Amino acid sequence: MGTYIIRRILQMIPVILGATFLIFAMVFALPGDPVAGKCGERPCSPAYRAAYIQKYNLDKPLPVQYGKYVLNLAKGDLGTTSNNIPVADQLKLRVPVTGKLALMAVLIETGIGILAGVLTGIRRGGFLDNLVLVSTLVLISIPIFVIGNLAQLYLGTRLGWFPVTVTSSNPSVYQLLLPAIVLGSLSVAYVSRLMRTNLVENLRSDYVRTAISKGLTKRRAYGLHALRNSLIPVVTFIGFDFGALLGGAVVTEGIFNIPGIGGYVFRAIRVRDGASVVGAVTFLVIVYLVVNLLVDLLYGLLDPRISHE
Missing domain, CATH: 1.10.287 (Helix Hairpins)
Known part of the structure; x- marks a missing residue:
C-alpha cells in the first residue's frame, strides 16, 4: 500500500x-x-x-x-494579485467556505442518491422506480440557475425555511444548506441512476444467485456482495464530482452571494488577473488529484479483489 x-x-x-x-x-x-x-x-x-x-x-x-x-x-508561493495581495491569503478566506459547501453537497447527493438507487434497484419496475426515474430526468433537464432561483423564491422567500442569501464571510451550516441542496441536486440524479443501473446488473450476476442458493439470505447477499460492488463506479463519480464542485460552483455562489473560490476565479478572469487565476486553478488541481487518490484507495475496501500492490 x-x-x-x-x-x-x-x-x-x-x-x-x-x-x-x-x-x-x-x-x-x-x-x-x-x-x-x-x-x-x-x-x-x-x-x-x-x-x-x-x-x-x-x-x-x-x-x-x-x-x-x-x-x-x-516554495508554497502561489503568486500575488495585481493589487499586491498574496493569492494564498485570498484562498485562505474562500477555501473553507467552498469546501464546506462542496462537502455538504456531496453528503446530500451521496445519501439521497445511493438510497434512491438502492430502493429502485431492488424494487425495479414499481411505482417508486418510475417516480425516481421521472424525477431524475426532470432534475437533469433543468439548468442549475433555474433550480437555484426557484429554491430561493419558494423555500427562502415564501416559506422562510432557509436564508435567501449568505450574509457573512464565514457562513454557518444552516446558511449553506439551501445552496448545498441546489448544488447537489443535479448530482443526486446522476448518483441515483448510476447506483440503480449497477445494482440491477449485479443482482443478475451469477455470484449473487450462487450465494443465495448456498443459504445466504437475500439481505446479506445484496448488502455484502451486490451493494459493495455496485458502489465502485458511484464512488468514482462522487470523487470526480467533489473536485468539480469546488471550482464549478460559480452559478450557485453567485445566486446565494457566497464568497467562495468559484466567484473569485470568475472575477479574476473578468479583470484578467492572471496570478489569481493560475494560483486558484493550481490549488484546485492538487485537491482534485488528492481526492482521486483517496477514491482509488477506497476501491480496496469495497472490493477485496482489488489490490494496490
Whole structure:
C-alpha cells in the first residue's frame, strides 16, 4: 500500500506541471494589453506598466515565466494579485467556505442518491422506480440557475425555511444548506441512476444467485456482495464530482452571494488577473488529484479483489 501511494504521488508531479503549464500559457499568453484596465478608466503610467511587466516577467519568453512560477510554487508561493495581495491569503478566506459547501453537497447527493438507487434497484419496475426515474430526468433537464432561483423564491422567500442569501464571510451550516441542496441536486440524479443501473446488473450476476442458493439470505447477499460492488463506479463519480464542485460552483455562489473560490476565479478572469487565476486553478488541481487518490484507495475496501500492490 505504501509503495502504491508513493508511486501515485510521483505520478501527480507531471500531471500538476502539465495542467498548470496549460493554464499559465492560456492566461499569460492571451493577446492584448496585459495592463489594460489595471488603472481604472485612465491609462496606466509608464512606470506602473514597466513595474507590472517586470513583476510578472511578461518581457521574458513563456518557458522562463513558467519556470519562475514553478520555483515559487515549490516554495508554497502561489503568486500575488495585481493589487499586491498574496493569492494564498485570498484562498485562505474562500477555501473553507467552498469546501464546506462542496462537502455538504456531496453528503446530500451521496445519501439521497445511493438510497434512491438502492430502493429502485431492488424494487425495479414499481411505482417508486418510475417516480425516481421521472424525477431524475426532470432534475437533469433543468439548468442549475433555474433550480437555484426557484429554491430561493419558494423555500427562502415564501416559506422562510432557509436564508435567501449568505450574509457573512464565514457562513454557518444552516446558511449553506439551501445552496448545498441546489448544488447537489443535479448530482443526486446522476448518483441515483448510476447506483440503480449497477445494482440491477449485479443482482443478475451469477455470484449473487450462487450465494443465495448456498443459504445466504437475500439481505446479506445484496448488502455484502451486490451493494459493495455496485458502489465502485458511484464512488468514482462522487470523487470526480467533489473536485468539480469546488471550482464549478460559480452559478450557485453567485445566486446565494457566497464568497467562495468559484466567484473569485470568475472575477479574476473578468479583470484578467492572471496570478489569481493560475494560483486558484493550481490549488484546485492538487485537491482534485488528492481526492482521486483517496477514491482509488477506497476501491480496496469495497472490493477485496482489488489490490494496490
